[in-house]
Amino acid sequence: MAAQPDVSVIIGAYEAMPYLIDCLSSVEAQTIGPERIEVIAVDDGSTDGTGEYLEEFAQRAPVHVVVIRQENSGGPSGPRNVGLDKATGRYVFFLDADDRLGPEALERMVAMADRAGTDVVLGKVEGVNRSAPKSMWGATVERTDVFSSNIKFTLSAQKLFRRELLERHGMRFDESLFTGEDALFTMEAYLRADGVSIVADHTCYYLVGRDDGKHVTRSGGYTLRFDSARALMNLIAEHVPAGGRRDQLMVRPFLVTLLPQFGPKYLTDSEEVRRHKFELAAPLMDAHWTEGVARRLKVHERLRLHLVAEQRPDLLPDVVEFVKAKKQAAALLEKKGRRLYLAYPHFRDREAGIPDAVYLAEPREARAFPGYRESGVDTFVRRAVRKARSVWAARGARAAA
Template identity: 65%
Template sequence: MNDKQVPDVSVIVGAYEAMPYLIRCLESVEAQTLGADRIEIVAVDDGSTDGTGEYLEKFAARTAIPTRVVRQANSGGPSGPRNVGLGLAEGRYVFFLDADDYFGEEALERMVTMADRAATDVVLGKIVGVNRGAPGSMWTRTADRVDIYSSQVIFTLSAQKLFRRELLERLGLRFDETLRTGEDALFTMEAYIRGKGVSVISDYTCYHLVGRDDGKHVTRTGSYALRFEATGALMALIARLVPPGPKRDRLMVRPFTVGLIQQFAHGLMRQPEEVQRHKMELAAPLMARYWTPEVARRIKVAERLRLECVALGRLDLLRDMLDFVKAETKPEVVRKGRARTPYLAFPHFGDRSTGLKDASYEVTVPDWVGRPGLERIEAPRAARRRRSPLIRVARRIRTHVRTRWARWTRYALPSS
């Protein structure tokens, strides 16, 4: 594009058996308020047999948006088409648009404006589900910049975001084609950690995440073994990029609570015993390497206890926890010690023979007793301070300075 304006956004569409959803998807790109002269589309048909490739070529021939179409043999997953599209992209930013989904009309204009104003490398535009769920905790407010170590953005690691292409090229960042699931989580987490900031748009729905009627959405595929592999890869990435400490602990909450724990939900008890034991075996090295008391304290008690049972390799204890929660039993709140520290008396509380410690039952983050709407238990201030070593150090320094100043002013200054 030597004689043409560099597009603001390259919209990369990887498509496989995408009809008829692809029609609305591409129409939503044409409807963007950003303008056709500021967008390009790079579409990759990954060996479809339902007319997806033919439709892409017809669309490219008639649309005002510069569109490149690549048709290739099926690669077996979304990473290959996305990487091909990224290699051809020329825009200042890229957006990975799934062929099943569609944009809000102002999505690209708002996201580009945000990225340019805030000078951030990643922009999250509000996502809503259509016939399916979608992450929601990160859409509380629009923000030019958020801290990934304290905000909820780590709980949306899908690829449907605006990325500054210079960042991706500088890092050589591509989707891992060896993974059959979870590849977008690695890509996005690395961009979060190594980029120059993350912005959030919450006051406008930028992206509609569509649940297909035929059940062929890619996130529904993949065996549990592949999901353990993806979770382990995300944990390894975090450990490689972030030094030990509170920041790493915070990021590790994500793969443990969105990834690993799903393999040990209520449905586990309906699975064959060999599958249950195999899952425990797959989890064992991940728990041994990455599960720490500091990570555990950042997780609510009911989830923490399930993970503690997995760490101990105790299916029998895990079954007791799952049965207790499934029965919607309200655990007793037990307060101990001078600080009246609250504990939730889930099964085996106080039974040291199990290997579960009292600390596993302690309320260290705001928690609910039973279902939401019942009693809310706040973590004591002392527990909250234990989660923040830097705050403790700062308070010690402040106390020391104040003490020395008081002594100096009392004894060193001359009387008036």
């Protein structure tokens, strides 16, 4: 009887040529050794030769390869679940067919999981012709969790998971979601894991931008983003009691999934789409938007989401235009202590009725604005106040005309 492999590499592939060639080569080149790996590749109804190339690779590769060919499922969740059902390794790693592994990726991640006894291992990700998450790679960490680190900002599935954890909790990808399904799966793994490790001293994963623009994360309409946000928010609420720890995690779906729907694209949306976005957001804001979440955001982020929560589509375009233009926000100094408020649109506008607290800035955020100096804040404030008042007075006059 063959020994149990250390890692089952699960590859869901759809129309993956020619990227699949480098992907599989990176698996073949792993320093962990071919006898410690199995590859489970699922061709999801490709018509570009992906399935044929997988079968050819299986015939000649030194690693054990299982190829499954099926009708197109419409998303990445189905193939990943098929792969999970077939996996026999102690760990599983989900590799996208258009990406590739660093040469020591699996060896380092398995060694880390075995040494630290952790259930999830993140390997450093580097973008190739596309952006990649950065804030969590400052140092290699043997044991952390989702509350003590920035790992909530990398919820892609390309991580090493202890298979026993997934089987114990019956974890699978939600096939009803067509975007954000990996965020749901990975967040649940973080929350259930007995520790998470970070390998930051070796690039383990190369996130490749496709020239044809067919990468799965670039597809899907705006309604799918709301579905994704709702699913992740509900998962967090289910697993984490109300309070600071829940608020800390809720920042992620609000900031990464929901807020972009009320960014620059909103300015070009039709009135119908704008109205629909507010309707879709309303139950999410009612259920999960709290003072604790708001306090953890920057002023312009908090302000936009406050307007969404208060159902004020009439005020939002001014704010989005202001942020898009990257104008210098003015600031006001509260008489009590040295509180600093960034005077984005509608600040202290009686008709708008937005609380001052929405505009309250942390010192680090305020220092990022041109003209601010810790020692000269009073001068900066007076100058900024005059400028802001004149700008908004002029806008009001034009509107009245």
